[in-house]
Amino acid sequence: MAIPAVEALVFDVFGTVVDWRGGVIAEIERVAKGKGVAIDGAAFADAWRGAYVPSMDRVRRGEVPWTRLDDLHRATLDRLVVQFGLTGLSETETDHLNRVWHRLPPWPDAIEGLSRLKRRYIIATLSNGNVSLLLNMAKNVGLPWDTILSAELVRHYKPDPEAYLGTADLLGRKPQQVMLVAAHNNDLQAAQRCGLRAAFVARPHEHGPGKADRAKASGQYDAVAEDFVDLARQLGA
Amino acid sequence: MAIPAVEALVFDVFGTVVDWRGGVIAEIERVAKGKGVAIDGAAFADAWRGAYVPSMDRVRRGEVPWTRLDDLHRATLDRLVVQFGLTGLSETETDHLNRVWHRLPPWPDAIEGLSRLKRRYIIATLSNGNVSLLLNMAKNVGLPWDTILSAELVRHYKPDPEAYLGTADLLGRKPQQVMLVAAHNNDLQAAQRCGLRAAFVARPHEHGPGKADRAKASGQYDAVAEDFVDLARQLGA
DSSP, rough: OOOOOOOOEEEETTTTTTTTHHHHHHHHHHHHHTTTTTOOOHOOOOOOOOTEEEEHHHHHHTTTTTHHHHHHHHHHHHHHHTTTTTTOHHHHHHHHGGGGGGGGBTTTHHHHHHHHHHSSSEEEEEESSSSHHHHHHHHHHOOOOOOOOOHHHOOOTTTSSHHHHHHHHTTOOOOOGEEEEEEEHHHHHHHTTTTTEEEEOOOOTTTOTTTGGGGGOOOSEEEEEESSSHHHHHTOO | OOOOOEEEEEEEOOOOTTTHHHHHHHHHHHHHHHHHHOOOOOHHHHHHHHHHHHHHHHHHHHHOHHHHHHHHHHHHHHHHHHTTTOOOOOOHHHHHHHGGGGGGBBBBHHHHHHHHHHHHHEEEBBBBOOOOHHHHHHHHHHHOOOOOOBBBHHTTTSSSSHHHHHHHHHTTTTTTGGEESSHHHHHHHHHHHHEEEEEEEOTTTTTTOOOGEEEEEEOOOOOESHHHHHHHHHHHO
């Protein structure tokens, strides 16, 4: 039986499309400076991101009801501002800081690569970020998505199978007609177990200096690309 | 208290953005001609659309479980091909015909108007059409949505309040920060009862010749526009 052609590309976002670490560090250091506090922005960013998977896992295991990522981020932030001594933030300032995840910068190749891929494929997010986060991010920097798809829409965080299968269903496509693009092996392999295609894109700077070894493909993928422009070339877009 | 500014425009689609009647008539007449059958395409289109509200109402009343619009359309189509004597269609041909709703033509001002509005606002669908229908339609003719929102995502058809309130929630906005754009008074008034803003756009040709009286604004709206370019002008976009 012929494998149906890929019609839709869905993208992991944090780390794959945008530089969460660089964006969070810059914002934390700006805020801390404004408050006259000395903070290691990289340590803060890594601690914030470090709570990401454990906080979603509590939702995935059913220990807490469905909670959107903005609210998981906020619970972690409230803990970290105390831990790092980032005092004196008003509620408005804290809320604005929490939304730094809505304002992350894309990797330099992202917009050019997505614009090329969009001419040939449906391009959509498939992120654990909530819809409004992903939409605000896209409007802020001009990410040209055809639509925003999110764990929020199926109420299952990746790597739950429902996140991948529910997304293919919303797209009206068979899993084999949908390809996940991500910089993370666990995400891609969970998608493959659901029948989706998988493209690995290397993001050696995601975790900061000296961590490029975390950004190596460790599976059998339909494509392995240097960046989104290289992916567009490989996919004929 | 100041009314917060509108940040997102959400659009009814069938009749407001695209000419469902013209699109369905053209497709039915093309298919019928190919099968050597004489059919009144306008009567077929009106009968198909005539079953739209009653079929959704059965879902809204809970008489049948959630059913996406593609499947409601198909159940009606299966009845109409018998009634109109449109025989000899294969399953593939019937499925393709059912998806004519994915391939409807936009009104002449729609793309220009949306492109202008997109520079200032988030622009999204808020349609009873399912996500894949709206996405395929957008890709087919180049409707420049920031994202596709649909009754399917909240599992409530308009005019259920959940459709409007759930959409504002996904957008991360208060209802007053969201404006529905539609050519239909009942849709706009249901949105207003939920606290959304409302803009009426006249589509005098939606129901065919001699039916322009069905396209008059009959409420108090935040804007009443001739078309999407006029709306962009009124909203400063």
